Amino acid sequence: MFSPLNLVTSDALSGAFLPRYAATKTDDLLRASALYRAMRFLLIVVGVLVVVALVVFGNGIVEVLVPQSTQRFTSLTYAMVVAMLVGAIPYLLYNLAGYLCMAHDDYLPSSIRATGQSIGLIVGTVCGYTLSRPTLLAWGFTAAYLLMWSWCAIRVQRRNYLSPSVGGVLRISQLRRYVGASREIARPMRLLIWMPILSQVVIVTEKYSAGSLGTSAIAAVDYARIISETAVLVISMPIGLAALPRFATLSAREFRDSLERVISVLIPVAVVVSVLAFVEARGIVKVLFGRGEFDEASVNLTADISAGFALGIWALLLNYFLTKTMNSRFRNWDAVATIAISAVVTLTARPFLVGELGATGLGLAVSVGAIIGAIYATARLAVFLRTVTLIVSMFPTFVVGYLVGAYLDDCTWNGVAAGIGAVSLVGIVNMLAAPAPRAALRSILSGRRRDAEMERSEQTAHNGELIDQESSE
Numbered sequence: 001m002f003s004p005l006n007l008v009t010s011d012a013l014s015g016a017f018l019p020r021y022a023a024t025k026t027d028d029l030l031r032a033s034a035l036y037r038a039m040r041f042l043l044i045v046v047g048v049l050v051v052v053a054l055v056v057f058g059n060g061i062v063e064v065l066v067p068q069s070t071q072r073f074t075s076l077t078y079a080m081v082v083a084m085l086v087g088a089i090p091y092l093l094y095n096l097a098g099y100l101c102m103a104h105d106d107y108l109p110s111s112i113r114a115t116g117q118s119i120g121l122i123v124g125t126v127c128g129y130t131l132s133r134p135t136l137l138a139w140g141f142t143a144a145y146l147l148m149w150s151w152c153a154i155r156v157q158r159r160n161y162l163s164p165s166v167g168g169v170l171r172i173s174q175l176r177r178y179v180g181a182s183r184e185i186a187r188p189m190r191l192l193i194w195m196p197i198l199s200q201v202v203i204v205t206e207k208y209s210a211g212s213l214g215t216s217a218i219a220a221v222d223y224a225r226i227i228s229e230t231a232v233l234v235i236s237m238p239i240g241l242a243a244l245p246r247f248a249t250l251s252a253r254e255f256r257d258s259l260e261r262v263i264s265v266l267i268p269v270a271v272v273v274s275v276l277a278f279v280e281a282r283g284i285v286k287v288l289f290g291r292g293e294f295d296e297a298s299v300n301l302t303a304d305i306s307a308g309f310a311l312g313i314w315a316l317l318l319n320y321f322l323t324k325t326m327n328s329r330f331r332n333w334d335a336v337a338t339i340a341i342s343a344v345v346t347l348t349a350r351p352f353l354v355g356e357l358g359a360t361g362l363g364l365a366v367s368v369g370a371i372i373g374a375i376y377a378t379a380r381l382a383v384f385l386r387t388v389t390l391i392v393s394m395f396p397t398f399v400v401g402y403l404v405g406a407y408l409d410d411c412t413w414n415g416v417a418a419g420i421g422a423v424s425l426v427g428i429v430n431m432l433a434a435p436a437p438r439a440a441l442r443s444i445l446s447g448r449r450r451d452a453e454m455e456r457s458e459q460t461a462h463n464g465e466l467i468d469q470e471s472s473e
Helices: 002-009 011-016 018-025 029-065 071-085 088-103 108-131 136-158 172-192 194-211 215-247 252-279 281-289 296-310 313-328 332-357 360-380 384-393 395-407 413-433 435-472
Strands: none
Touching (some): 002 029, 002 088, 002 194, 011 018, 011 172, 018 029, 018 088, 018 215, 018 313, 029 071, 029 194, 088 136, 088 215, 108 136, 194 215, 194 360, 215 252, 215 281, 215 296, 215 360, 252 281, 252 296, 252 313, 252 413, 252 435, 281 296, 296 360, 313 332, 332 360, 360 384, 384 435
């Protein structure tokens, strides 16, 4: 279900809608609101088409993606797809409303999306296990987005994020404005649509390659991706999405300074995460998933794939942020090229790596592609040398990571915690000892203090005006 929906909810939506809306709303809220309504109508149309297509062809698609599947496997997968399709349109509209709120400096809807989805899946999983109905896991997803979308719609209305002229029944006099807004979105979307298409090609072909190794490898890839994608969700996504509306309004000099400050902190953090995910790959998998039917063979298979992903997690984190940065500056060709290079390298390297390394090659191919893509992106944004310098400055963290992997191979809770603690501690000290990250952190913290002081001053002045007004009355 996510493969077609992500074509319009990931890079195409955030890169085409969010920076354009943020740049427009300050001068013309009515036009910006028309932009939102046009995008909402487009998403509803896309959602209906996806729902109809997957209801009709879902069984056949499952059989193509997993050629060795049993009838029970296919039927269960199709039943889950149908359950999730009920929440498809709320999923699309919640994503769009989250970007709208973000453009108004309201980050709560976007920040709780992953948490709300996870809670829904957890509740669905518990109900499905208790009642012996696995499809309830998928219904947990649907219920989560029905509730979150309802809440967010009320929030948007109460905070008056849209011009009142946008509400109500669509009038003939408004059609010209909405058509113009649609064209304004369509131009960048025609280009940006290739970013999610390429990403989904990588993921779908990855499923096919995993299926050739057996159905257990398909599940192992998903488990391994949870670890790498969680890092992107927690670290790069908030920074990248926050950059979309903010970077769009900065001057060239301000943009350059802000970009260098962010990557001076992001790259060291990404390196620490990548080292941790690699040296503790087996321990993390065993601690998180190693129970019940998830036996030792499943742990080893998932850990091998996860280790391959881990080598490039730092590049995945960096690429996500840099492509959002390019979107914010309307450099969409460079953003698409970054994803295209990563995808082509991954697709080219995967058959060879899987043939030589087995399941490990599935994750390693993604890492190789991400690293090559990161080289291109940093070069285009003129931060390649700074990136290399920052990675080299983290050498002590690499050494400690090697020692932890070589001499602390303990897959218990205590062993994994000790390994993570050792690498994290050295990584933090290493980061603070390096000049560029230390200066960037100092600048970011001082900037936050200035913003807080300005907000307090504005609030004090506002309160003073109210007191003077009441006194005069």
